[in-house]
Amino acid sequence: MSRDILPWxxxxxxxxxxxxxxxxxxxxxxxxxxxxxxxxxxxxxxxxNICRMPGLTQNExxxxxxVGRSNLSMLLPELERRGWVERRAxxxxxxxxxxxxxxxxxxxxxxxxxxxxxxxxxxMTILSDQECAQVGDYMRRIAAQMSLWGTD
Amino acid sequence: MSRDILPWxxxxxxxxxxxxxxxxxxxxxxxxxxxxxxxxxxxxxxxxNICRMPGLTQNExxxxxxVGRSNLSMLLPELERRGWVERRAxxxxxxxxxxxxxxxxxxxxxxxxxxxxxxxxxxMTILSDQECAQVGDYMRRIAAQMSLWGTD
DNA sequence: TGTTATATGTTCAAGATTGAACTAAATTCG
DNA sequence: CGAATTTAGTTCAATCTTGAACATATAACA
Numbered sequence: 001m002s003r004d005i006l007p008w009x010x011x012x013x014x015x016x017x018x019x020x021x022x023x024x025x026x027x028x029x030x031x032x033x034x035x036x037x038x039x040x041x042x043x044x045x046x047x048x049n050i051c052r053m054p055g056l057t058q059n060e061x062x063x064x065x066x067v068g069r070s071n072l073s074m075l076l077p078e079l080e081r082r083g084w085v086e087r088r089a090x091x092x093x094x095x096x097x098x099x100x101x102x103x104x105x106x107x108x109x110x111x112x113x114x115x116x117x118x119x120x121x122x123x124m125t126i127l128s129d130q131e132c133a134q135v136g137d138y139m140r141r142i143a144a145q146m147s148l149w150g151t152d
Numbered sequence: 153m154s155r156d157i158l159p160w161x162x163x164x165x166x167x168x169x170x171x172x173x174x175x176x177x178x179x180x181x182x183x184x185x186x187x188x189x190x191x192x193x194x195x196x197x198x199x200x201n202i203c204r205m206p207g208l209t210q211n212e213x214x215x216x217x218x219v220g221r222s223n224l225s226m227l228l229p230e231l232e233r234r235g236w237v238e239r240r241a242x243x244x245x246x247x248x249x250x251x252x253x254x255x256x257x258x259x260x261x262x263x264x265x266x267x268x269x270x271x272x273x274x275x276m277t278i279l280s281d282q283e284c285a286q287v288g289d290y291m292r293r294i295a296a297q298m299s300l301w302g303t304d
Numbered sequence: 305t306g307t308t309a310t311a312t313g314t315t316c317a318a319g320a321t322t323g324a325a326c327t328a329a330a331t332t333c334g
Numbered sequence: 335c336g337a338a339t340t341t342a343g344t345t346c347a348a349t350c351t352t353g354a355a356c357a358t359a360t361a362a363c364a
Binding site: 011026126141 | 158168172176204274281285293297299
């Protein structure tokens with residue numbers, strides 16, 4: 001007669017669901033705030049990563065974004081067409097295309113990052129500096145943990 | 153000459169990026185683990201929410217999932233066709249369709265939730281019970297904070 | 305060297321997701 | 335009551351995302 005223990009009764013499950021929910025909410029708000037800049041979320045993610053790591057290859061970018069390479073093959077031409085991104089050949093490895101922002105792309109990306117930073121700052125204000133640091137610490141530990149097993 | 157302060161220099165920004173990354177990684181792993189059950193991530197989310205709140209309407213479900221109503225209109229017929237979900241008319245409000253799991257749907261959903269719980273348990277093992285509870289607390293505070301402004 | 309295996313990027317078609325326009329039912333309020 | 339507004343759900347076309355098959359380039363190694 002004992003009722004099954006549902007996962008929502010388990011603290012780790014319930015707490016992780018809260019992480020997922022918070023993240024989804026932030027993505028939704030961020031998407032809405034980027035629209036006025038003419039940027040989709042996916043485009044912003046691409047630009048932000050190129051800004052952070054100029055010269056990275058499409059493959060490296062795909063791994064950072066956790067998307068397939070084909071996804072970038074579909075999206076990058078548009079960013080190039082708009083004059084925000086350049087794909088430069090690498091003389092040392094003629095397979096790869098190294099990604100760089102143009103001046104205009106850099107300007108736009110910094111504006112978009114500012115919007116993103118505002119959203120994040122604003123919603124994290126309810127956390128103290130120390131609590132915020134703990135969140136980062138915990139999440140990096142979780143990400144490291146996950147990297148260990150992808151294949152198990 | 154002073155270099156611009158990039159958002160990655162800001163603790164709140166950097167720490168939130170860690171949240172996003174961890175969440176994305178978990179979603180990817182979970183998606184792979186659910187495939188053997190014949191379930192997509194989106195389908196699992198639907199089933200799990202019906203399991204948690206039987207009898208909820210499509211609109212309520214859409215709000216919980218942060219997706220559009222049309223999304224559910226596209227996905228539910230398939231879940232119904234497979235005999236996992238029933239959409240029952242509500243005599244008190246003939247607009248709504250209340251969602252319920254069938255016996256088979258319940259069985260499948262519990263199996264899928266078990267998979268999800270295993271993934272979560274496993275990756276959260278690097279956090280102590282107390283740290284895990286803190287994560288949940290912080291994230292719920294963030295979600296509450298966000299609910300306040302959606303429109304600002 | 306030459307053959308095989310790996311790695312990068314593209315294409316294309318299938319599947320998923322979205323938003324706007326729509327129908328029908330319920331609610332508001334003059 | 336009855337017209338106007340709001341709400342629930344559907345449809346459909348446009349957009350996004352994915353994975354498999356492919357072409358080309360590099361690496362490994364016999």
